[in-house]
Amino acid sequence: MKVIIAGAGDIGTELAKRLIADNHDVVVLEKDSEKISSLSNKLDAMLLQETGERISALVDAGVEEADVFIAVTDSDELNIMFCMIAKKLANIKTVARVRNPEYTSHKMLLTSEQLGIDIMIDPEGLTALEIAKLIKNPDVNEIEYFAGGKIELIALRVDKESELINQPLTILPVSPDYFVVGIFRENGQIVIPKGEDKFLPNDMVYVIKKTGTLTEFSSMVRSEKKRVKNVMILGGGKIGFKLAKILEGYKKNSMTIKLVEKSAQKCHILSDHLNKTLVLNADVADINFLKDENIESVDVLVSVTGSDELNILTSILGKKLGTSKTIVEINKPDYEILMQTLGIDSYISPRLLVAGRLSQLFRKSSIISETFLKDGRAEIIELAAADDSPLINQQLKALRLSAQGIIIGAILRNGKAVIPRGNDVILPKDRLIIFTQSENVKQVERLFCAFGTAKKHQGIHEGMIAN
Numbered sequence: 001m002k003v004i005i006a007g008a009g010d011i012g013t014e015l016a017k018r019l020i021a022d023n024h025d026v027v028v029l030e031k032d033s034e035k036i037s038s039l040s041n042k043l044d045a046m047l048l049q050e051t052g053e054r055i056s057a058l059v060d061a062g063v064e065e066a067d068v069f070i071a072v073t074d075s076d077e078l079n080i081m082f083c084m085i086a087k088k089l090a091n092i093k094t095v096a097r098v099r100n101p102e103y104t105s106h107k108m109l110l111t112s113e114q115l116g117i118d119i120m121i122d123p124e125g126l127t128a129l130e131i132a133k134l135i136k137n138p139d140v141n142e143i144e145y146f147a148g149g150k151i152e153l154i155a156l157r158v159d160k161e162s163e164l165i166n167q168p169l170t171i172l173p174v175s176p177d178y179f180v181v182g183i184f185r186e187n188g189q190i191v192i193p194k195g196e197d198k199f200l201p202n203d204m205v206y207v208i209k210k211t212g213t214l215t216e217f218s219s220m221v222r223s224e225k226k227r228v229k230n231v232m233i234l235g236g237g238k239i240g241f242k243l244a245k246i247l248e249g250y251k252k253n254s255m256t257i258k259l260v261e262k263s264a265q266k267c268h269i270l271s272d273h274l275n276k277t278l279v280l281n282a283d284v285a286d287i288n289f290l291k292d293e294n295i296e297s298v299d300v301l302v303s304v305t306g307s308d309e310l311n312i313l314t315s316i317l318g319k320k321l322g323t324s325k326t327i328v329e330i331n332k333p334d335y336e337i338l339m340q341t342l343g344i345d346s347y348i349s350p351r352l353l354v355a356g357r358l359s360q361l362f363r364k365s366s367i368i369s370e371t372f373l374k375d376g377r378a379e380i381i382e383l384a385a386a387d388d389s390p391l392i393n394q395q396l397k398a399l400r401l402s403a404q405g406i407i408i409g410a411i412l413r414n415g416k417a418v419i420p421r422g423n424d425v426i427l428p429k430d431r432l433i434i435f436t437q438s439e440n441v442k443q444v445e446r447l448f449c450a451f452g453t454a455k456k457h458q459g460i461h462e463g464m465i466a467n
Contacts, residue, residue: 134327138228142346232259267280356370367445
């Protein structure tokens with residue numbers, strides 16, 4: 001495919017890298033000459049310096065021959081305008097980053113279709129939703145849902161006091177409800193687990209399970225469970241505001257929500273739009289302020305200031321002062337590998353969230369969804385097994401997929417979730433939930449997928465992603 005990306009920020013650059021790695025033809029439009037210069041040595045793509053003021057810029061980029069146009073600049077208005085022009089010039093799929101909720105309101109005079117936008121993405125909204133899921137599930141470090149919510153992936157950090165330390169996986173009881181599919185070591189190593197692999201302190205263990213089931217594994221990994229009563233959000237930007245709104249909207253919500261913002265002007269605006277959140281005007285890195293606000297009694301500290309460095313610093317401070325759980329927003333890839341070492345409980349990457357949501361646009365196979373884990377080196381793939389897959393009707397233990405770095409963690413068959421074991425077989429139309437490293441995705445497609453049929457199973461829906 002030929003893909004044009006307008007905007008070379010964190011999200012635009014991440015999309016470009018992944019598309020180039022998958023052998024797509026990529027053109028990037030960016031107004032910042034320094035960014036263009038920096039990316040010229042990193043991306044095998046056509047880079048054009050454009051401010052968005054020239055309609056002919058899209059013609060120069062080859063929009064008439066392109067398959068997908070993605071506008072992810074910092075301006076909603078520019079993104080919308082880009083998509084409108086692209087639709088007028090070509091028969092093309094368009095994606096726009098739109099963060100202002102007014103553009104997605106039912107009160108808008110023009111629909112997204114009339115604006116020339118097939119898919120609207122809201123990275124800040126996606127991030128707020130992910131953080132809210134982690135607050136609702138405080139005992140896990142990550143959580144994702146698959147197969148219409150019937151299967152879930154959770155990540156659990158192994159406590160230093162856990163009874164599993166230095167024990168092999170074979171010590172775990174065989175269960176019909178869960179399956180350990182991957183381990184991230186503190187040193188950055190990704191382990192596709194085998195029976196002889198041992199659990200180490202601070203390992204991040206990924207488990208696929210039937211949604212709603214309680215497993216003895218969780219209690220073996222974690223020494224304590226805690227209900228969330230107090231949440232403190234550091235940063236009153238779009239993510240902080242949207243998160244507070246989501247938490248306020250929970251039924252039977254008895255938690256106390258505090259939002260800290262340095263700008264007095266922003267605090268006034270936030271106070272006018274939030275009903276159950278206490279908005280505080282202060283420096284989020286002020287230790288005395290945090291102590292005065294009883295940070296030691298905070299169950300979840302969320303750092304979404306817009307600065308990776310400040311998010312990391314405040315999260316570490318929070319942990320030192322007694323906060324039970326920390327969640328941070330991280331945009332720079334170089335910082336992601338440090339999170340586990342620094343003891344930060346959970347982090348959310350808006351660029352990886354968007355990349356995962358849009359990946360379906362560029363797959364011609366029956367892959368239904370891709371979810372990037374940690375720093376994007378591993379992922380969960382949901383797909384429909386093709387009738388002509390060479391693995392149909394074969395027992396899993398005979399396939400030796402783990403030797404290829406591929407783990408089938410769950411199967412949805414006739415609407416029922418199955419946690420497979422060695423004697424299970426794959427049947428046509430089974431929906432598979434697979435854990436693998438990103439470098440193995442093409443191999444997964446070759447083994448399981450029917451090409452050109454993805455939309456039959458689910459496809460990318462048109463409209464808003466995460467409002």
